[in-house]
Amino acid sequence: MLFNSVDFALFLPxxxxxxxxxxxxxxxxxxxxxxxVSYFFYGWxxxxxxxxxxxxxxxxxxxxxxxxxxxxxxxxxxWLWLSISANLGLLGFFxxxxxxxxxxxEAFQLMGMDISPTSLRLILPVGISFYTFQTMSYTIDVYRxxxxxxxxxxxxxxxxxxxxxxxxxxxxxxxxxxxxFSQLHAFNYERIRIGLQLILWGLFKKMVIADNxxxxxDQMFANPTEYSSLVLGLGIILFAFQIYGDFSxxxxxxxxxxxxxxxxxxxxxxxxxxxxxxxxxxRRWHISLSSWFRDYVYIPLGxxxxxxxxxxxxxxxxxxxxxxxxGANWTFLTWGLVHALFFLPLxxxxxxxxxxxxxxxxxxxxxxGEGLQMLLTFGLVGLAxxxxxxxxxxxxVNYYQGLLAFDRHGWKVQYLFPxxxxxxxxxxxxxxxxxxxxxxxxxxxLGVRWLSYWALALAILLFSPAEPSVFIYFQF
Numbered sequence: 025m026l027f028n029s030v031d032f033a034l035f036l037p038x039x040x041x042x043x044x045x046x047x048x049x050x051x052x053x054x055x056x057x058x059x060x061v062s063y064f065f066y067g068w069x070x071x072x073x074x075x076x077x078x079x080x081x082x083x084x085x086x087x088x089x090x091x092x093x094x095x096x097x098x099x100x101x102x103w104l105w106l107s108i109s110a111n112l113g114l115l116g117f118f119x120x121x122x123x124x125x126x127x128x129x130e131a132f133q134l135m136g137m138d139i140s141p142t143s144l145r146l147i148l149p150v151g152i153s154f155y156t157f158q159t160m161s162y163t164i165d166v167y168r169x170x171x172x173x174x175x176x177x178x179x180x181x182x183x184x185x186x187x188x189x190x191x192x193x194x195x196x197x198x199x200x201x202x203x204x205f206s207q208l209h210a211f212n213y214e215r216i217r218i219g220l221q222l223i224l225w226g227l228f229k230k231m232v233i234a235d236n237x238x239x240x241x242d243q244m245f246a247n248p249t250e251y252s253s254l255v256l257g258l259g260i261i262l263f264a265f266q267i268y269g270d271f272s273x274x275x276x277x278x279x280x281x282x283x284x285x286x287x288x289x290x291x292x293x294x295x296x297x298x299x300x301x302x303x304x305x306x307r308r309w310h311i312s313l314s315s316w317f318r319d320y321v322y323i324p325l326g327x328x329x330x331x332x333x334x335x336x337x338x339x340x341x342x343x344x345x346x347x348x349x350x351g352a353n354w355t356f357l358t359w360g361l362v363h364a365l366f367f368l369p370l371x372x373x374x375x376x377x378x379x380x381x382x383x384x385x386x387x388x389x390x391x392x393g394e395g396l397q398m399l400l401t402f403g404l405v406g407l408a409x410x411x412x413x414x415x416x417x418x419x420x421v422n423y424y425q426g427l428l429a430f431d432r433h434g435w436k437v438q439y440l441f442p443x444x445x446x447x448x449x450x451x452x453x454x455x456x457x458x459x460x461x462x463x464x465x466x467x468x469x470l471g472v473r474w475l476s477y478w479a480l481a482l483a484i485l486l487f488s489p490a491e492p493s494v495f496i497y498f499q500f
Contacts, residue, residue: 025068027277028231028492035065040284044211051208055182058205058285062187066150073149076114081184083110084159085177088166092173100167107163111156118148120352151191153349153500155184157316162198164320171199179205188281192274192497194292194312201289209286219283221465221477226276228480230495231488233449234269236442237262238493245413248423254432256423258439260406263413265446268297270496271310295457297405297450298383300397302366303376305405313349317342328371335371340364350412350500355420359411366404382458445487 025031039061048054067074087107091100162180165171174180183202189195244251244259251259275292282289296308306314325338340361347360370376383398384390390398414420456463464476 025065026492026494027274027281028227028488031068035061036281036284043285051206052178054208055178055205058187059178059182059185062182062185062190065187066185066190069150076118076149076152077155077185078181080111080114080156080159081181083107084163084184085174085180087163088173088180089175091163091166104163104167108160111160115152115156118152120348150498154193154195155190157195157313158198159184161195161316161320162202165197165199171202174198174202176206186282186287188278188285188287189289192271192278192495192500193310194275194278194290195316196290196312201287204287207286212286215283215286218461219280221461222276222280222283224477224480225462225465226273226278226280227484229269229273229276229449231273231484231492233442233445234266234273235489235493236445236487237266237269239489240439240442241266245419245423248419248426251426252431252434253427253429255434255439256426258443259423260409260427261446262442263409264297264402264406265442265449267409267412267496268293269449274495274497291460295383295453297402298398298454298457299401300379300383300394301370301375301401302363302404303370304379305401306363306367307380313346317346321345328374328376332372336368339368339371343367353415354417355411355414358417358420359408362408362411366408385458 025035042048043054043057048057063074066077084107087103090103094100094103162171166173179202182205183196183198186196241259241262244256245263248256248259272293279289279291290312292311294308294311296305299305299308322338322342325341326334327338328335330338343360343364344357345360346363347356347358350356350359367376370378384394410423411417411420414423452462452464459466462476465473467473467476
């Protein structure tokens with residue numbers, strides 16, 4: 025069930041009305057309801073997916089209880105490794121099995137031996153990368169004694185399956201999110217108002233910005249040899265805003281939907297294209313995944329408080345893992361490696377935490393130096409997006425070669441339409457960069473706020489594609 029579908033437009037109001045109808049008077053009643061509707065939401069794609077999420081939930085709830093009962097650290101570690109092995113085993117089987125088979129075959133072909141292994145016809149369960157990392161964070165935190173193992177299986181299952189963020193995050197930590205399933209949330213008009221605003225803004229970013237960027241960008245990436253370097257440069261910009269509008273739009277809808285039901289989900293994007301270096305970009309892009317790798321991989325390896333050879337190792341590990349998490353393709357691994365190379369000079373010079381505050385705080389405009397830093401960072405990130413978007417390394421190389429042709433023919437006036445949308449998005453987000461929601465939604469004049477709502481709703485109706493498109497991160 026897509027957030028940008030008629031099905032969800034009928035599903036969400038019904039869930040909202042039943043949830044606040046007064047029929048669900050206890051925490052247990054609401055958790056039962058949330059679990060049922062979340063399983064219905066997830067099973068809408070394929071009911072077989074439910075078997076995996078139920079297995080993962082059962083295993084990690086049980087492992088958490090066993091670790092809580094164990095006094096010896098050695099015993100707790102054995103239970104932890106059971107959880108990690110089982111979760112990563114399932115993730116690896118469904119997501120990476122064919123990749124390893126294909127890579128194995130190609131390695132033998134390089135040695136002159138031709139083998140033809142049979143690939144498995146595996147359906148990738150939607151959201152498996154997200155809920156797997158979510159349940160693993162629970163068992164790791166219980167092992168570290170950073171959170172208490174829950175005895176409420178119903179709350180735990182509802183936490184894992186919570187439908188707003190189930191299939192594409194944000195990846196929530198049990199220590200901050202699970203306690204919310206033990207609270208009887210009160211109806212709060214202000215929270216619901218902001219939730220609806222986030223949903224509207226998220227739908228606009230997805231259906232108007234991302235989907236229209238995709239229409240033209242997909243053509244450029246499909247046949248890069250047919251386009252000039254000027255148009256291919258535009259293609260990078262279009263994909264950069266396609267993936268941003270798509271994924272941050274999903275996150276906004278997820279956070280807003282959670283608010284409608286009384287839940288607070290963590291912020292997943294913080295205007296990343298205003299970053300002044302790559303380190304800041306990664307603090308602002310897909311925050312829940314970046315912080316997951318930081319807390320459960322990078323810091324345990326020693327972080328930046330080790331010798332410089334180990335610092336290099338640690339950076340390479342987390343960025344290669346991040347690339348591999350995104351997909352079973354050498355393009356993703358190379359994309360991760362490129363970002364590691366962007367990041368290493370910053371960490372070795374000790375400047376990776378230089379920019380922690382809101383970009384250009386308390387000023388209307390950046391200085392020339394700050395503006396150039398933002399453009400350079402966007403350019404580096406954009407060039408790396410080619411690897412992320414390309415179907416293969418060869419396709420990425422072809423795209424880069426086209427960029428280096430430095431010809432400017434082939435421009436179409438139709439390309440202005442997505443650029444107008446991108447420009448609008450940049451302006452709104454620039455003046456909202458210290459806020460959670462667009463500044464227009466916070467205007468003191470009620471008429472201005474409602475005019476904004478209707479204008480965005482009209483744009484969605486007029487300019488979004490006829491058929492709803494799947495969110496990019498559903499494939500991860």
